[in-house]
Amino acid sequence: MKTEISLKRPTILLNPGPVTLSERVRRKFLEEDLCHREPEFAELVLDIKARLRRVYLEAESEYEAVIFTGSGTCAVEAIFQSLAPRKGKTLVIANGVYGERIASMLEVQGKPFALVKSPWPEPMNFGEAERLLQTDLSITHVAAIHNETTTGRLNDLDALGALCRKYGKPLLLDTVSSFAGEEIRFAEWNVAALASVANKCIHGAPGICFVLARKDLLESGKTEATSLYLDLFKMYKEQKTGFSPFTQATHICVLLQEALKELEEMGGWQTRRSRYRQIANRIRRAFIDFGLELFLPEESYCSMLTSFKLPAGRTYEQIHDALKAAGFVIYAGQAGLYHSIFRIANMGDILDSDVEHLVEAMAALLTE
Numbered sequence: 001m002k003t004e005i006s007l008k009r010p011t012i013l014l015n016p017g018p019v020t021l022s023e024r025v026r027r028k029f030l031e032e033d034l035c036h037r038e039p040e041f042a043e044l045v046l047d048i049k050a051r052l053r054r055v056y057l058e059a060e061s062e063y064e065a066v067i068f069t070g071s072g073t074c075a076v077e078a079i080f081q082s083l084a085p086r087k088g089k090t091l092v093i094a095n096g097v098y099g100e101r102i103a104s105m106l107e108v109q110g111k112p113f114a115l116v117k118s119p120w121p122e123p124m125n126f127g128e129a130e131r132l133l134q135t136d137l138s139i140t141h142v143a144a145i146h147n148e149t150t151t152g153r154l155n156d157l158d159a160l161g162a163l164c165r166k167y168g169k170p171l172l173l174d175t176v177s178s179f180a181g182e183e184i185r186f187a188e189w190n191v192a193a194l195a196s197v198a199n200k201c202i203h204g205a206p207g208i209c210f211v212l213a214r215k216d217l218l219e220s221g222k223t224e225a226t227s228l229y230l231d232l233f234k235m236y237k238e239q240k241t242g243f244s245p246f247t248q249a250t251h252i253c254v255l256l257q258e259a260l261k262e263l264e265e266m267g268g269w270q271t272r273r274s275r276y277r278q279i280a281n282r283i284r285r286a287f288i289d290f291g292l293e294l295f296l297p298e299e300s301y302c303s304m305l306t307s308f309k310l311p312a313g314r315t316y317e318q319i320h321d322a323l324k325a326a327g328f329v330i331y332a333g334q335a336g337l338y339h340s341i342f343r344i345a346n347m348g349d350i351l352d353s354d355v356e357h358l359v360e361a362m363a364a365l366l367t368e
């Protein structure tokens with residue numbers, strides 16, 4: 001548990017990325033500028049790729065990391081550009097904004113897909129997914145979101161992985177809001193490729209995203225991409241030397257390396273998940289005591305985000321503005337959920353004292 005006293009705290013970001021940076025990572029911005037064509041940058045990229053591979057020991061020998069300059073969506077789209085087939089069909093199983101976004105990507109790319117869509121508060125519909133896997137023989141790949149940030153539901157990837165293995169379908173996975181903060185079982189879930197980003201559970205700054213994909217796939221597969229920038233195979237090949245065909249967010253890479261070092265030194269994803277759980281529990285217990293209600297059954301939540309029902313008679317803006325005045329940024333519900341929920345993420349460099357201040361600010365707001 002962190003106990004250091006910090007006199008002046010920055011605004012604490014309780015939105016699901018970007019996150020509040022640690023001092024250690026933030027200070028890296030004060031170092032020298034880096035050119036993406038110089039050997040020291042290539043060395044940095046090779047180190048980042050190696051560190052990304054070993055966040056999960058299981059991935060280290062069989063997966064390779066490829067980095068892109070862009071937000072999380074960029075890495076997700078690189079996967080679907082490069083790996084989703086034009087001849088076969090991708091089965092997308094969605095229960096939120098991000099799952100449905102994968103279907104939108106395939107639609108704009110003109111690639112065949114089948115969408116099994118659940119209402120956002122619901123779990124994935126495995127019954128319908130299995131029915132399609134049995135009957136639609138053109139399905140070649142399965143796509144899903146690990147932690148559906150729309151609600152904070154940690155999807156049941158053990159169940160989905162079992163289906164992928166049973167029907168022999170590679171899984172293309174969005175772990176944008178779970179990588180480094182939840183368990184990922186690469187073999188059990190039949191993961192061919194996953195996408196994530198520097199500025200969520202890794203605690204880096206926004207601007208760099210990455211794909212971890214099976215090395216044999218990257219070596220032997222051929223691209224389905226109709227985009228030059230998002231071609232995973234091209235990027236993988238060129239990045240073997242640490243160089244990239246296009247300018248990378250060099251400064252953000254420096255911060256990412258530091259964030260990965262910090263993650264490793266603090267005990268890796270397991271320690272990070274325990275810390276997230278500790279903070280999330282404190283917030284959930286306190287808010288429930290104040291009479292707020294969770295949007296999902298408590299056991300469905302991930303470690304890094306909670307969705308609460310908006311209390312009667314309060315708008316999102318009222319809660320947002322009062323907490324912002326107290327030094328916290330929270331997050332609204334998306335689309336149809338805007339008027340029914342608010343979200344509190346708990347990634348980033350958050351101290352126990354920050355959490356206590358948040359709880360006090362919420363208590364003050366609800367009793368005024």
Ligand SMILES: *Cc1c(COP(=O)(O)O)cnc(C)c1O
Pocket residue numbers: 016017071072073074076098145147148149174175176177197
């Ligand atoms: C944050 C997030 C993304 C990517 O969003 P960007 O705004 O492009 O960074 C994708 N999927 C999930 C599940 C996310 O939480």
